[in-house]
Each structure stands twice: as structure tokens, then as C-alpha cells.
Amino acid sequence: xxxxxxxYVALFAAFMGVLGMIPPIMLSFTPVSITLQTLxxxxxxxxxxxxxxxxxxxxxxxxxxxxxxxxxGGRGGLGVFFGPSAGYLISWPITAFCxxxxxxRFSKLRFxxxxxxxxxxxxxxxxxxxxxxxxxxxxxPLIKTIQISLVYIPxxxxxxTIASYLTYRLLKAPAIKRNFHKNVETL
Numbered sequence: 001x002x003x004x005x006x007x008y009v010a011l012f013a014a015f016m017g018v019l020g021m022i023p024p025i026m027l028s029f030t031p032v033s034i035t036l037q038t039l040x041x042x043x044x045x046x047x048x049x050x051x052x053x054x055x056x057x058x059x060x061x062x063x064x065x066x067x068x069x070x071x072x073g074g075r076g077g078l079g080v081f082f083g084p085s086a087g088y089l090i091s092w093p094i095t096a097f098c099x100x101x102x103x104x105r106f107s108k109l110r111f112x113x114x115x116x117x118x119x120x121x122x123x124x125x126x127x128x129x130x131x132x133x134x135x136x137x138x139x140x141p142l143i144k145t146i147q148i149s150l151v152y153i154p155x156x157x158x159x160x161t162i163a164s165y166l167t168y169r170l171l172k173a174p175a176i177k178r179n180f181h182k183n184v185e186t187l
Contacts, residue, residue: 013059020037031085041096042159043163046167064089084133085134090129098125
């Protein structure tokens with residue numbers, strides 16, 4: 001990994017920490033709060049690409065596991081990986097990788113394509129991994145957990161839209177565009 005790659009990875013891991021400083025919105029019927037950190041996951045994948053985006057989320061989660069209170073609400077430590085939001089956290093590197101990989105495959109960058117990827121793949125992956133783990137940890141039926149999680153859809157759609165717009169604008173910037181397309185990963 002080059003110095004520039006390491007810098008980008010560290011920058012987005014730090015950005016996730018900044019997003020964690022914004023207080024969560026707690027809901028009375030579920031222990032999983034509404035945070036802005038999903039926005040950071042989608043941005044990391046979209047702007048950094050698959051490999052660097054996944055690395056940034058992995059580094060961030062390692063810092064959280066080490067006890068850094070970087071999650072929304074000042075949470076950190078190994079305990080968060082055994083709570084109701086554990087699946088959502090685990091999904092972050094996977095989501096960043098998939099979003100980054102798919103966006104890098106577009107020959108022509110369009111806002112609506114990025115938005116489609118963020119909504120269908122990005123948010124879907126977070127839910128696909130997060131909801132079953134939440135159901136398991138809370139000892140709830142999966143269908144009940146899905147019903148509870150419907151409350152997150154409007155906010156996540158808004159976060160995906162903001163992330164798509166920012167990704168589109170950042171990747172259109174000459175310096176970032178040149179670097180991003182030069183370092184597109186191949187699998």
C-alpha cells in the first residue's frame with residue numbers, strides 16, 4: 001500500500017470517528033440507534049474504492065474494538081461487537097468493499113448510478129447482515145426484527161442520497177478523479 005493509500009484510509013477512518021461524535025437518535029422500541037455513520041461507510045466505498053474503503057472501515061472497527069469511543073454515543077470496546085448493533089458494524093467493511101467495487105466498474109460516472117448502488121447494495125447489505133444478528137442477539141423472531149427495522153429506511157435513504165451526491169462531486173474533482181481511476185482495484 002502506498003503512502004497516499006494509507007493517508008486516504010486513515011482520513012476516512014477519522015471521518016467515521018467524527019461522524020460518531022454526532023449524538024445518536026435513540027428510539028424507545030429498539031436498542032439500535034439512528035446514527036450518521038452509515039453515511040461514512042457509503043462514502044468510504046464510493047470515494048476510496050473497494051480495497052481502500054474496506055480497509056478504512058476495518059481500521060475504524062479495530063480502533064473501536066481496542067476501546068476507542070468512536071461509535072455514536074461514545075461507545076467503544078469489544079462489548080459493542082456482542083450487542084444488538086454488532087451485525088451492522090460487521091457489515092461496514094463488506095458494504096464499503098461492494099459499493100466501491102461496483103461504482104469503480106462504471107465507465108461513465110452518473111449520480112443516479114451511484115445512488116442506485118448505495119440504495120440497493122449499500123443499504124441492503126447493512127440490513128442483510130445487521131437485522132439477523134440483531135434478531136439473534138435480542139432473541140426476537142426475524143420477521144419482528146425486520147418490522148422494527150423499517151423505521152430506519154427513510155433515514156438510510158436520505159444518507160444514501162447525500163453519500164451519492166458527495167461521492168459524485170468528489171469523484172468529479174480533477175485530483176481525486178485522476179487518483180481514483182488510476183488506482184481502481186482489480187479482483
